[in-house]
Amino acid sequence: MMLPSSDFFMDFQQDLLDLSNLFNFSDVSSFTQNIPIEWVESALRLSASATIRRRRLPSDQVLWLVLGMAMFRNEPVHEVARRLNVCAQGLASDNLLARSGVTNARKRLGSEPVEWLFRQTGTHWGHERYPEDEWNGLRVMAVDGALFRTQDTPELREHFGSGNTSSKRQTPFPMLRLVALMNVRSHIMIDAQISPYRRGEIPLAESFLSSIPDNSVTLFDKGFWSANLMLTLTQQDVDRHWMIPERKGLVHEVIKTYSDGDELIQMKVSPQARKKNPDLPETWQVRRVTYQIKSGTKSVMTSLPVERFSAAQVSELYKERWEIELGFRDIKSAMQNNAITLRSKKTDLVYQELWGLLLCYNIIRREASMAAVSFDRVPSEIRFKPVCDYIAVQLIVMAAANPISGTGRRLSELRSGIGSLFLERRPRPTTPRTVKISKTRYPVDRYAAPLK
Structure with missing residues (x-):
């Protein structure tokens, strides 16, 4: 989805923060059973590039960045990092991150921790x-x-x-x-x-x-x-x-x-x-x-x-x-905004991006299910896209309210407002199938100039 302008987010963040009695963003107890911090720590131990260096993008924040990539498909990765404020405390948090630094941080994390964390959510939820x-x-x-x-x-x-x-x-x-x-x-x-x-x-x-x-x-x-x-x-x-x-x-x-x-x-x-x-x-x-x-x-x-x-x-x-x-449609349409071409250009980062997409999907689905249960409804009665949009905005709010919070803490703050979304039973709309790209009999030249 395309993020609105910075001025819009400043006004919208203030409006949401004024409603703190309704959306308790600081309550960490409501979500701890979803993504226990121990899961995150275990996943990060799988990273092949362990280091004691104090980096601008620590591994737990990079894991959070991968989830942000799944939510904000139309934003460049370095812009997602800036919007979510994933820098470590005191390390140029007011400056733009270098694009190469974001890519290198993702390479250090690798795909295995994200895959492991997805499987944990699937096994338990x-x-x-x-x-x-x-x-x-x-x-x-x-x-x-x-x-x-x-x-x-x-x-x-x-x-x-x-x-x-x-x-x-x-x-x-x-x-x-x-x-x-x-x-x-x-x-x-x-x-x-x-x-x-x-x-x-x-x-x-x-x-x-x-x-x-x-x-x-x-x-x-x-x-x-x-x-x-x-x-x-x-x-x-x-x-x-x-x-x-x-x-x-x-x-x-x-x-x-x-x-x-x-x-x-x-x-x-x-x-x-x-x-x-x-x-x-x-x-x-x-x-x-x-x-x-x-x-x-x-x-x-x-x-x-x-x-x-x-x-x-x-x-x-x-x-x-x-x-x-419908689940695949939610991933490709609601989360990826129909951009079915993944953005990563390295093999391991492609796997990391797709595992992050599945992990983020499970988080949103789990939150929607728990919110539905709190209203004595079934999970299928809460629509995916409104929940996805709500969480996307709330991520920005949390980044402004607590910029140095790690992955475990941020994931602990997501659910409070989802239950207040209006649940309405609606018939599922029918949509035509996507037309597949036709194959070409000629070798593909990725450097060829586009037709005008």
Whole structure:
């Protein structure tokens, strides 16, 4: 989002500070259970460049800067640092930071502490219980993938790759792949994997199957169809189920018909899958539910047993898979202002930026969920963008009120005003899908002059 002018912020900060009896910015007790300072300290110990030098940008402030980058996408990084006042006490806090100093500070921090802190939030917050967060006794999860673009530099194109095909057509930007596991009811990202474009979604999803809780059902997009993935999910732990749309042209045999549109089918496991995992059976059986939609019929495959869950329940539940799509929309639209090209130009900083984006998303979602609960509402009833905008302004207020506060302290001061946002149940608007950038048959020359 584009930040308003400095004069606007001075006036707006004063207005908010005058309302301190309503928005208690100095109360640190309300948020300490969210980001314990111990988490921050543990994350920073992972930084590869430990130092005793008194730097202008200490590591805990750089971590705060990475979160600020996620909130203020249209601002240059050094300007975000200045607005959030992340300099150490007494170290040129009134002067502009050199751009190279900000970049070097980010390099010293690296991506690993930010990734670790994101996983901590997913582990602890993603399994929290909220009102109406279960479906017939099961937690509802979703897995899906998204693509992000990077700056077009030789280093990033070499590492992340692009959408090349056999005809040497390629995307104008290097691409990286994100696959995430979301709690559908709270929208918290429980786990995620980031990789270069060429790595497939299924191997990435297989890496975090252990993060899926017992007594749950996980909703997949059809691109995740894999006997190994589905069978591994159901064989691990207790009462874990899945649901996925039927693939076009799937060869199967009907074993049993439960009712109209509700069948048990049998399929062969491919030789490639059995070569990868010799423990897989030669055939496997799944339940297929077919139901009416506006454009005709739709079939979903599931491990949910017919004795416990009707076909109507199954078909209604799969509609919630779109909640993870809304989560990706919130990240790309509300937080990134539709700027899907990440700003970093070094490989490790690209990972740092995207992990910081996911971490910041979880913080906002957790705050929205807690605010909703305080009003006896469910997390889905508070809209993401107003909360995101509120926190963005509050960061500026906190920087002015307490400029030397570290990451742990600042994160402890975010929630107080969110609960006062007006909660209103509204139908979700429908928006057209984004048109993908077309590939070109010619090699990409990043130095070519733009067409006029």
